[in-house]
Amino acid sequence: MKLRKIKNSEYVIYIAFALLISFLTYIYVFSEMKNYYTDYSAHSRAYLSLFFSRDTLAEGFMAVPYCLWHLIALFMYKVIGAPIEASAAYSAIFFTLLSYLIILFILNRVSENSDVSSSSDVFSALKNAFISAGLCIAQPLYFYWIGSGDRYSGVFSPNPLHNPTNMCVRPFSILAFCLICDIWGAQENSSYKGVFFKVENGLKRYYVLLSVTLFISTLAKPTFDEVFIPAVGIVMLVKLIARLVKKSDDRKEYAKNFLYTFLCAVPSLVFIAVMFFVYYTLDGNYYDTGSSVVITQLGEVWSLYSDNIALSVFLGMAFPLYMLLIDTRYFIKNDFGRLALITYVIGFAEAMLIGETGRKMMDADYIWPMMSGMLLMYLASLTRLVHLEKKIGENRKLQIAVIIGWILFLAHVFCGILFLKAKIGMWG
Amino acid sequence: MKKIIPYIVLAVVMLGILLFPVKTAAEYVRIEFPGNENGILKGETCSLYYATAAPDAFNNDQRVDCKVDNDRKYIEFKLDGELNNNIKGLRLDFPGEEQVFAIAGINVKSAGFVKKRFNPCSFFEDKYILKTNDIPETTSLRDGDIVFISTEGEDPYIVFTDEAVAKLTKSFDHFIFTKLVICAFIAGCFFSYVKDPFKLRNMKQGEEE
Known part of the structure; x- marks a missing residue:
């Protein structure tokens, strides 16, 4: 893997889009903080205050053991001395920018990796910056006239912007996704050159990086790891079984790699177990004590918010579903596509079958993991589209197929802009 | 015979979806x-x-x-x-x-x-x-x-x-249209897989099998 030197003109474009999404995030968080019944208000005013003094610190950790966002906001509030609204906004900007930069890095790497240079650096930078910023705000398709519900509830989103902790997990989930794909490449082929990381120089440091990334994402919110770790496990287990059945020469080597990869997830799994213990067994969640996790009827929790789950899936996932439809083989055969699809399917199954008892059922907390899967599907679809665009050549039908893909993605971004406008207009 | 099996599986899955009992929508x-x-x-x-x-x-x-x-x-x-x-x-x-x-x-x-x-x-x-x-x-x-x-x-x-x-x-929905769309989508994915319109154009992240 060889990193290209970025030109000054490209930096200007990247910074301009970074400023734009920072500005949007800032005014969005401020508008959310004006209403007491928003997630930003709840996390900033109710939960964050528990971290203010040593007496309530333990209570704070038990209420929100996934406290990365709170710790950053706490730093802004206590050390920088910013007011609570500004602290919330700065924390949100920090994580949004991190997501933007990681997505930008991925797109640049995929573009360079496609080996075809058909556009100028400036145009390419402009396009990648726009797509990265777009992916940070993309929302489900919303048509007020078809009666499918509101912009978020029931349909759900790859970017639940209203929820600070879910936005906090986003950059780490994207990073872990790219890391594992490169690690897999190097595990299976010694001559593999990493797309995103220099895995050809040895995997040790990347195992450590993966472990740290997974742990931080758990500290941000365990929802991503709840789907990602099982998805990675399933893919690797199937590959291991296939090798054992075929009696491949590299089966022992692969079993060793499987173990190393599993060990990367151990700190996160232990931390998730601790979280579940304090949350459910010790009733750390003072909002509704006594709730527990249960297997529900098919779609029971989701149905509280949607009259037609299939329609909701279509509206939330129109762009990735379209990519899945036109390029199914990519989502079955390629590591990047396959992992995204399996992560989404596991998240979907959790959303359809797991819920909590009591008042917490209405919170639909086990739909969050699916939203992490949605994000990975968007990311895999986008990188595929960027790649295909450079490879299809003069084939008119494929060109049209790619253009429709872009239109769908832009429709999601457009709905994201309308979402922000509606929310800021509502509280602003 | 081996070539027909995927088509039979597809037909069974689609039939299963069409016959899957769902409540009438509100x-x-x-x-x-x-x-x-x-x-x-x-x-x-x-x-x-x-x-x-x-x-x-x-x-x-x-x-x-x-x-x-x-x-x-x-x-x-x-x-x-x-x-x-x-x-x-x-x-x-x-x-x-x-x-x-x-x-x-x-x-x-x-x-x-x-x-x-x-x-x-x-x-x-x-x-x-x-x-x-x-x-x-x-x-x-x-x-x-x-x-x-x-x-x-x-x-x-x-x-x-x-x-x-x-x-x-007279407008209670029985999800028939929804089921048909799901079946069409699954069939579309199946044929897309078979036809492979983009020929899995060599993307380098991960090995293709």
């Missing part, structure tokens, strides 16, 4: 108010009574309420899927206030789709109204497709005729 009757001062409705609650035994056998056990929220500009009543083919009469109750308000539209939705939209001027014609109480007047403003309804007394309501009831209650 139906929502929405009455919309214009976005101006005429759309203000005084009072707290509107109700929709549904009769299942006889067209005019209304009782409090068979009633859905909707709180008046003038910011929303509509009231909406949910009729559970079990009521499909069982509703014989409908009675729409307005708040017990002396007022004149406007209705700009009526629509019926089920399973996330708006199934029918009715022009209020047509819907509140005499032929669709069986009986009114404490409603001295309904006036249609044809040009604007708006109906003005004046209410007085404590119990203003409209009882609809069989024809109107049939119009409002």
